[in-house]
Amino acid sequence: MRRADLIRVGVFVLAAVALFLLPRFISDFRAQQFAYVGIYFIALLGLNLLTGITGQISLGHGAFMLIGGYTTAILMSNQDPPLEFFGHAFTNDMRDIWTIPIAGLVAGLVGFLFGFPALRLTGLYLALATFAIAVAAPAVVKKFDGLSGGGGGINIFEVETRTRPVETTDPVTFETISEPIKILGLEIQSFNEWLYYLCWTLAMVMFGVAWLLLRGRFGRTLRAVRDSELAAASSGVNLARYKTFAFGISAFYAGVAGSLLAIATTFVNPDTFPIALSIFLLVGVVVGGLGSLWPLVFGAVFIHFMQIEWAQRVEGVIPDFVPILGDIDTDAPGAPAVAFGVVLILIMLAFPGGAAGLIRTLRSLTTRGYDRVR
């Protein structure tokens, strides 16, 4: 191992420890919000592998998350008719965590297959084709309403197979006793905390896998495809193989993220994965920095908090001291969306390279000239 890699592994371990300890310092609710950040981080890692590294734009990753989310929800809750695969009938008997890899594989397979028609498309045309999946997926789901619950979706809040602290009432004292979640010898008291650890454990593992994949030959090849397909092909790169693989891996990440989203929200319906989600994911990758890995965390923070929290409290986002804006009616219809757009434009103006670009700039200020060239 090179010295730089040793430092990276050290930082990774430190980050893991910090993530492990974080829930002790934040409220239970914040832990849940950071769990969502972890989920988006996984999805962004996957999308970035495809768009940032391999140069294939996808406006349809929400659809791969949908596949993952529905796979999990159906495996956890389906009763009638039982789903039979490989001689095993899945009738409401699969624990949530075991559905995660299956959700990833199903989405990955669909992504891999989608990679074939995508081979013929480049640039804008590919963006449009992927966008079409994002548009079509919710409607397709509604078609199979026997399995998917149609527009009403599937509520897995009350499903037995969901991991959660079990509350029972003591027959003598009538007090509510909460049985903690037990995993690997640890006892976790709240669902939100459990969710946090689940999401971030997977996020760290999948981050590590992405890093390992991209640091060697495979990553170099994908970057070559991005920079010039012609040059890559003439150096002996099998374009079809690498592009379909990139689609497959990327969709696997999205599938895992979708599965976690279903577990976290305890509910899926077609609107859980709207067209806007696909666009937000791309926004997250750009805010994090195209082609980067760990700075994507900032993209994940941005899309989660911007969507859920900051845009809600528009007064806080648009400061009063900007006189040009005048007296803004923050209660007006569409105000959150406008706030989101304005903030996004400001960020892109200030940091065109996203968080990764900002970090590079800061680093180049502190290091010597010859390092800057890198």
Added chain:
Amino acid sequence: MRSPRLVLSALLLAGAIATGATAASSADPGITAKTILLGGTSPLSGPASAYASVARGANAYFKYANSRGGVNGRTITYTYVDDAYNPAQTIQATKQLVEQDKVFAIFNSLGTEQNEAIRPYLNQAKVPQLFIASGATTFGHDFKQYPWTIGFQPSYRAEGWIYGKYLARAKPGAKVAVLLQNDAYGKDLLAGLKQGIARSKVKVIAAEPYEVTATDVQSQIAKLKSSGANVLALFATPRFAIQSYVFANRLGWRPLIVNNAVSSASNIMTLASEGGTNKAVENSISIVFLKDPTDAKWRNDAAMKLYRSIMSRHAKGANVKDVYHVYGMAVAYETVKVLKAAGKNLTRAGLMAQTRKLNDASNPFLLPGIAIKTSATERFPIEQALLQRWSKGSWTSFGGLWGYRAG
């Protein structure tokens, strides 16, 4: 500390503080000596953002109520957040309201699927899901499984039933064609209609469902026309209701059109009339339970004067003609009343107990005579409505109140 007396008094003081602290923390979340915190979701953005006026109207009324002394010495803060009409966001926003903002109750959250999505969570957490803005029958029907949930507006089943009863009386032998949204809302209305026409000569001879995601309903309307029906019932959201009027007119079909309350706001009817050229809208029938701010009948009505003054003071710039603001005020009025009745020692359980024995005919924003009633076994607050007819650009109500009776 030298003297034992000092130690003793110190201990007593500490004990007093400790008991004081526990007494304060034993109250339900969202309640302080001076405030009551309510929270809810509203589609401030997204496809249903027209309904955002419901939350704004309610908020304006709470501000008015606070300016008049609030509820038993407490003022109401109503935090409504955007869910973009997306149930997944409804869940996240609701969890935020309950777990972070620590609201006393979830109030007036809008949408059928949105409320179905949060119902198990709120019931497990024992947080009131108060006066849901959806008419789906399940919210009133399934109270045994979900005792912390209660609706407000007439259920879709009751609405369909009223149309059925009216047709049985006014158009015996009518052949009815139905366009319905393919979900609980459309099916509830159709079931109510069928219940209303039972034992009469009126028959539903065709029913065409459409998906929410559909782009238009042209083929459904063509099929319904070819069925030979002379009544068309539109159990559809505004966009599809407008399309139905337009397509029926183009096909030269002139049935009596029954249009559900979801799509019967005056501005929607005006759009459907295509600038007065589309005569298919004339004589449409719908139900109404609120005082319509565009109806000349209420121009000098005390409640509508109050409505306009509240709007001008607490919802500056909002469209006063929007009937959804009136809906918001009606539900906020009832909430203030229920909170008052629940007393100074306000608890979540105490609030729900009040919602099980509503009997109030005084809500000034509802049509005169409409009583809000519930009991231990009956959880549909509003079950009465008037019928109204669209003529020359406005609605006119006719006949007496219709009250839904199950069975």
